[in-house]
Amino acid sequence: MENEQPHKRRVRYKGTHPRKFEEKYKELNPEKYADTVAKVISKGSTPAGMHISICVKEILDFLQIQPGQKGLDATLGYGGHSRKMMECLKGQGHLYALDVDPIEIVKTTKRLEEAGYGPDIFTSIQENFANIDRIGAEYGPFDFCMADLGVSSMQIDNPERGFSYKLDGPLDLRLNPEKGVSAAQRLREVTRDELEGMLIENSDEPYADKIAAEVTKTFRKGQKIETTTDLRQVIERALAFLPENKEKKDILKKTCQRTFQALRIDVNSEFEVLETFLEKLPDIMAPGGRIAILTFHSGEDRLVKKAFNAYYKEGIFQDIAREVIRPSAEECRANGRARSTKMRWAVKA
Numbered sequence: 039m040e041n042e043q044p045h046k047r048r049v050r051y052k053g054t055h056p057r058k059f060e061e062k063y064k065e066l067n068p069e070k071y072a073d074t075v076a077k078v079i080s081k082g083s084t085p086a087g088m089h090i091s092i093c094v095k096e097i098l099d100f101l102q103i104q105p106g107q108k109g110l111d112a113t114l115g116y117g118g119h120s121r122k123m124m125e126c127l128k129g130q131g132h133l134y135a136l137d138v139d140p141i142e143i144v145k146t147t148k149r150l151e152e153a154g155y156g157p158d159i160f161t162s163i164q165e166n167f168a169n170i171d172r173i174g175a176e177y178g179p180f181d182f183c184m185a186d187l188g189v190s191s192m193q194i195d196n197p198e199r200g201f202s203y204k205l206d207g208p209l210d211l212r213l214n215p216e217k218g219v220s221a222a223q224r225l226r227e228v229t230r231d232e233l234e235g236m237l238i239e240n241s242d243e244p245y246a247d248k249i250a251a252e253v254t255k256t257f258r259k260g261q262k263i264e265t266t267t268d269l270r271q272v273i274e275r276a277l278a279f280l281p282e283n284k285e286k287k288d289i290l291k292k293t294c295q296r297t298f299q300a301l302r303i304d305v306n307s308e309f310e311v312l313e314t315f316l317e318k319l320p321d322i323m324a325p326g327g328r329i330a331i332l333t334f335h336s337g338e339d340r341l342v343k344k345a346f347n348a349y350y351k352e353g354i355f356q357d358i359a360r361e362v363i364r365p366s367a368e369e370c371r372a373n374g375r376a377r378s379t380k381m382r383w384a385v386k387a
């Protein structure tokens with residue numbers, strides 16, 4: 039009688055071209071592929087699905103966090119700053135952290151819990167920082183607070199979120215895709231003049247008139263602008279008049295970046311929520327409470343500077359940063375995303 043061997047199924051070959059974003063990048067599982075992640079970081083890039091925190095030392099030096107204190111991270115993201123701030127608490131005190139993003143907040147909370155930062159020391163809340171008055175009333179006042187504005191690398195790198203002109207995906211751009219309207223819908227709704235104004239106000243876009251005209255023309259022809267690629271192609275057509283030379287590629291890239299940024303600011307009402315946050319900020323802080331804010335473009339920095347100056351003049355803040363603090367040249371070399379960062383700080387009276 040033949041020796042009966044248990045039947046072994048052949049492992050199916052997955053192919054060399056994973057179709058899904060999650061399958062494509064080993065870095066998406068940083069705990070499992072630590073070597074790959076280290077290699078990507080050493081080349082000055084951010085591994086997919088991860089975010090490298092900016093100005094960590096500058097923020098910690100300023101916040102002077104002591105064990106037993108209570109703090110607020112208004113923009114949790116990947117949780118890099120939160121983690122460093124909790125290390126300073128040395129197991130005593132509490133950190134509350136907000137994020138509007140219902141997708142990433144779950145992953146970050148799980149990652150932090152697995153790293154030992156559970157509910158005894160850390161509470162994450164899916165909330166817009168425009169509502170810090172509610173958070174302050176329930177959990178405040180806070181001894182320290184930080185905000186690191188804008189988007190995280192995980193959001194940019196996920197094509198499903200539509201934040202990047204480099205990756206094909208739905209033209210969404212919402213930090214919370216469960217609320218409000220997508221960028222594609224906004225483009226359908228705005229008039230040509232409104233779109234031109236949006237591009238100028240939110241991103242100082244020099245080709246705003248050309249882009250607004252091309253968007254209008256595209257819709258008039260019955261064509262759709264539903265994906266990031268559709269919008270990139272509209273921008274390419276709008277700039278078709280530029281001579282074909284070496285500079286054109288760079289101009290196209292920068293115009294795409296500014297256009298996507300302007301739309302992102304619009305669909306997330308970023309200036310309005312930042313203004314509301316700044317209005318409510320002093321009331322949630324304890325006397326002597328320390329605040330650090332990182333901004334990424336001039337519109338944001340102007341609002342922070344104006345609010346801090348006004349509170350200083352009124353005696354609500356006892357001290358503020360006179361100059362912006364920039365990440366070191368070394369940090370900018372290691373992390374290209376740090377290049378536009380400006381930090382401001384304040385101390386509550």
Ligand SMILES: C[S@@+](CC[C@H](N)C(=O)[O-])C[C@H]1O[C@@H](n2cnc3c(N)ncnc32)[C@H](O)[C@@H]1O
Nearest residue numbers: 091113115116117118119137138166167186189
């Ligand atoms: C630059 S990332 C923060 C990265 C984080 N500091 C770290 O070290 O990983 C900004 C985060 O703020 C969130 N965010 C942006 N606007 C917000 C708002 N109005 N309220 C709450 N979270 C917001 C984004 O969803 C994103 O996750």
